Amino acid sequence: MAADRLGAQRRRRPTRAGTVLSHELIVATAIRLVDLHGSDGLSVRRLGAALGADPSAIYRYFTGTDDLVRAVADSLIGRALDGFVPGPSWRAALAEMGERIYAGCLARPRAAVLTAARVTGRVHEIQAVEVGLGILRGAGFGVAAASRSYHAFIDLTLGYAMLDAAALALSGAGDVAAWGDVYAGLPSGSHPNIAACAGSLEQAMSGSAYASALGFFLDGLTLELERGEKVGGRFGGPENRL
Amino acid sequence: MAADRLGAQRRRRPTRAGTVLSHELIVATAIRLVDLHGSDGLSVRRLGAALGADPSAIYRYFTGTDDLVRAVADSLIGRALDGFVPGPSWRAALAEMGERIYAGCLARPRAAVLTAARVTGRVHEIQAVEVGLGILRGAGFGVAAASRSYHAFIDLTLGYAMLDAAALALSGAGDVAAWGDVYAGLPSGSHPNIAACAGSLEQAMSGSAYASALGFFLDGLTLELERGEKVGGRFGGPENRL
DNA sequence: ACCTGAACACCGTTCAAGT
DNA sequence: ACCTGAACACCGTTCAAGT
Numbered sequence: 001m002a003a004d005r006l007g008a009q010r011r012r013r014p015t016r017a018g019t020v021l022s023h024e025l026i027v028a029t030a031i032r033l034v035d036l037h038g039s040d041g042l043s044v045r046r047l048g049a050a051l052g053a054d055p056s057a058i059y060r061y062f063t064g065t066d067d068l069v070r071a072v073a074d075s076l077i078g079r080a081l082d083g084f085v086p087g088p089s090w091r092a093a094l095a096e097m098g099e100r101i102y103a104g105c106l107a108r109p110r111a112a113v114l115t116a117a118r119v120t121g122r123v124h125e126i127q128a129v130e131v132g133l134g135i136l137r138g139a140g141f142g143v144a145a146a147s148r149s150y151h152a153f154i155d156l157t158l159g160y161a162m163l164d165a166a167a168l169a170l171s172g173a174g175d176v177a178a179w180g181d182v183y184a185g186l187p188s189g190s191h192p193n194i195a196a197c198a199g200s201l202e203q204a205m206s207g208s209a210y211a212s213a214l215g216f217f218l219d220g221l222t223l224e225l226e227r228g229e230k231v232g233g234r235f236g237g238p239e240n241r242l
Numbered sequence: 243m244a245a246d247r248l249g250a251q252r253r254r255r256p257t258r259a260g261t262v263l264s265h266e267l268i269v270a271t272a273i274r275l276v277d278l279h280g281s282d283g284l285s286v287r288r289l290g291a292a293l294g295a296d297p298s299a300i301y302r303y304f305t306g307t308d309d310l311v312r313a314v315a316d317s318l319i320g321r322a323l324d325g326f327v328p329g330p331s332w333r334a335a336l337a338e339m340g341e342r343i344y345a346g347c348l349a350r351p352r353a354a355v356l357t358a359a360r361v362t363g364r365v366h367e368i369q370a371v372e373v374g375l376g377i378l379r380g381a382g383f384g385v386a387a388a389s390r391s392y393h394a395f396i397d398l399t400l401g402y403a404m405l406d407a408a409a410l411a412l413s414g415a416g417d418v419a420a421w422g423d424v425y426a427g428l429p430s431g432s433h434p435n436i437a438a439c440a441g442s443l444e445q446a447m448s449g450s451a452y453a454s455a456l457g458f459f460l461d462g463l464t465l466e467l468e469r470g471e472k473v474g475g476r477f478g479g480p481e482n483r484l
Numbered sequence: 485a486c487c488t489g490a491a492c493a494c495c496g497t498t499c500a501a502g503t
Numbered sequence: 504a505c506c507t508g509a510a511c512a513c514c515g516t517t518c519a520a521g522t
Contacts (some may be wrong), residue, residue, distance in 0.1 A: 012520085013486050019416065021487090044515060046333060054488050056516075065515070113359070121420030123409035126433065129425070129443075133435035146435075147442040159401020166359035178363030183371070193375035193388075200389040201371075209394030216462030233269030255503085255505050263506090284495060296507050298497075309494070489522070497515055502507070 017052025023061050026051065027075050031111055038169065039114040049176035051201035069121065073115035080104030085133060090139035091218055097132060098157040102210050105161035112204060116158045128154075140225055149221060156217055160210035167206070181203045254481065259294025265303050265380055269317050272310060273353055280411065281356040314365065315357035320366035322346030328373060332381035333460055339374060344452050347403035354407035358400045370396075382467055385415040391463060402452040409447070421447045 013019045017026070029050050034042050044065065048055030062068040080100050086093035105112035118126070132154065136146035179202045188195035254262045261267070276284050286307065290297030304310040305388050322342050329337035347354035361367070374396065378388035421444045432436035 004408055015487065043513085045513085054491080056518090057487055058518075060486065106420040110459055115260045117355070117405055119409070119412075121418045121424040126424070126428065126436070130433045130435050133439055133443075134407050137435055137438070143439045145447075147439045147446035148449075148451065148454075150443075151446040151449075152455050155405045155451050156398070156403055156455055159405050162403050162404060163397045167361070170361075178361045182363045183368070186368065193379055194368070196379070197375055197385045197389045198384040199385040201375075201392075204386075204389035207390075207393075209390065209397050212390075212395050212462075213398055213459060216458050220454075220458030220461060257506065285494085287494080296506080298499090299506055301497075413514065486522090488519105490517105490519090492517085496512095498509105498511085499522095500507105500509090503505090 001159035015051070015053035015057065015157075019052045021051065021053060021057060021061065023071065026058060026061055026068070027071050030072050031075065034111045034114060035108055036074075038110045042114070056212075069114060070118055070120045072111065073118045074120040074124045076104060076108065076111060076115060077101070077128055079134070081124070081128055084131070088134050090135050091222065093135045094132075094153060094221075095214060095218060097128075097135070098210075098214050099154065101128075101154075101157050102161045102164075105158075105165050106168065106208075109165035109168040112161060113169050116162040116165065134219070139221075140229065142228075145224070145228070149224075153217065156213060157210070160208065160213060164208050164210065256293035257293070257299065261294045263293065263295060263299060263303065265313065268300060268303055268310070269313050273317065273350070276314075276353045276356060277350055280352045284356070311356060312360055312362045314353065314362045316364035316366045318346060318350065318353060318357060318371040319343070319362070319370055323366070323370055323373075326373070328377050332377050333464065335377045336374075336395060336463075337460065339370075339454060340395065340452075340456050343370075343396075343399050344403045344406075344450075347400075347407050348410065348450075351407035351410040354403055355411050358404035358407065370456070381463075382471065384470075386464070387470070389468075395459065398455060399452070401440050402450065402455060406450050406452065 012022070013018050026047070030042055030047055031048060033050055037046075044058055045055045047058060049059075058068070062071065080103070081097070084097065084100060086097070105116055129150065132150045135144050136149050137143070141149060182200055183194055184198050186194050186198075194201065254264070256262050264476070272284055275288060275292055279288075287297045287321055289300060293299075300310070303314065305365055322345070323339070326339065326342060328339070347358055371392065374392045375388050378391050379385070383391060425436055425443055426440050428440075434441065459479050
């Protein structure tokens with residue numbers, strides 16, 4: 001489309017296969033590869049083949065695998081938060097932001113496992129931090145409290161997302177079968193609690209605990225905010241003084 | 243020691259270098275490799291070299307890399323909870339269990355990144371689940387609620403552990419420098435919240451949010467328990483009826 | 485200016501052969 | 504019974520050479 005012509009600032013020579021490379025195309029192809037074959041399925045050589053280019057051409061766009069993975073991570077953040085506009089309620093806004101990121105990770109579990117622990121330092125992540133801090137400061141947190149709370153919030157979200165994504169990505173392949181296989185068969189003599197919980201354990205482990213954990217977390221923040229308002233006025237706790 | 247002779251049931255032929263292989267020795271050597279060279283530094287070939295054995299000898303003990311990594315994960319769980327005996331307070335017991343696992347991961351961040359998302363299905367993990375469920379059931383949760391809560395608890399702990407371990411493992415190498423580099427330099431025109439929080443953001447991101455998140459979580463569980471006691475007597479909520 | 489292709493130094497895993 | 508060694512099919516990354 002027209003966007004392609006505008007997006008590609010410099011004119012690229014087409015590859016042998018005729019495709020014109022770009023950061024965006026390489027990232028999109030990488031995501032497709034990971035979705036299809038898992039994170040082990042992403043290699044510079046396969047990526048080259050999928051793009052119809054020599055593998056070494058990728059090093060014109062990214063300094064290496066690490067740089068590429070960070071770009072993938074940032075692209076996924078961008079997709080998850082695309083069109084997100086925080087509403088007036090800070091609690092609802094934070095909840096929506098968390099659920100969008102969580103859902104984005106679970107939608108592409110294999111990519112999430114690869115990227116969820118990375119700090120990208122790129123546009124979409126920066127935008128997310130800006131918006132997240134804005135929500136918290138708007139709620140009444142001072143800069144130190146907002147920074148701390150954002151950190152706790154995003155780690156909570158990415159932590160659950162990564163673990164649940166890992167469980168999903170590996171299901172069938174081995175790991176998660178354990179909950180149905182080894183845990184279901186343990187004798188009540190040696191493992192009374194596991195035996196008692198056998199049925200519900202498997203169910204609990206396959207579901208997600210994020211929603212309830214987020215609820216607890218937001219309750220905690222609300223409480224902190226109320227205490228802060230009593231002590232230090234609308235803009236919060238003592239850290240605001242520093 | 244004597245334990246070695248007892249532990250090694252079958253007699254092993256020593257390798258060319260004279261070492262006698264065992265599951266334990268291979269796992270311990272793998273952990274040492276990861277500590278030293280990061281998770282990329284763990285390879286069957288390097289492991290063979292470190293053990294003084296042909297790489298292919300490892301396949302006599304583990305079905306493949308995956309199996310080995312799960313064994314490493316389980317060994318780390320065992321070390322983290324070694325000697326752990328839950329006290330009478332379920333809240334304190336759960337808190338100690340979480341902090342031990344979290345601390346264990348942060349003590350070996352490179353290994354934690356490799357293993358924290360894995361379900362091992364092995365002795366030490368099973369023991370941890372048994373103890374964790376015991377704490378929650380002892381607190382008064384029914385089997386379904388205990389299963390759900392254990393899941394939420396362990397994912398909270400491992401999620402924060404993995405993210406903080408990843409930050410630690412990569413610090414200097416790139417990722418985390420971003421908080422000091424790119425985020426500190428953003429103009430207040432385009433990113434007012436980040437600019438306002440610049441100083442405290444870097445500090446917040448390098449610290450851990452686990453302790454406070456765990457506090458929120460335990461508060462939530464306490465509340466749930468109190469509600470359950472009102473509704474369903476000592477052994478908890480409606481799920482107990484099923 | 486950008487892509488290619490050969491080269492280097494690695495991987496995991498299998499299986500017949502040794503002891 | 505257990506370890507070895509060659510073999511197979513892969514890796515990431517670099518750099519001179521092509522167009």
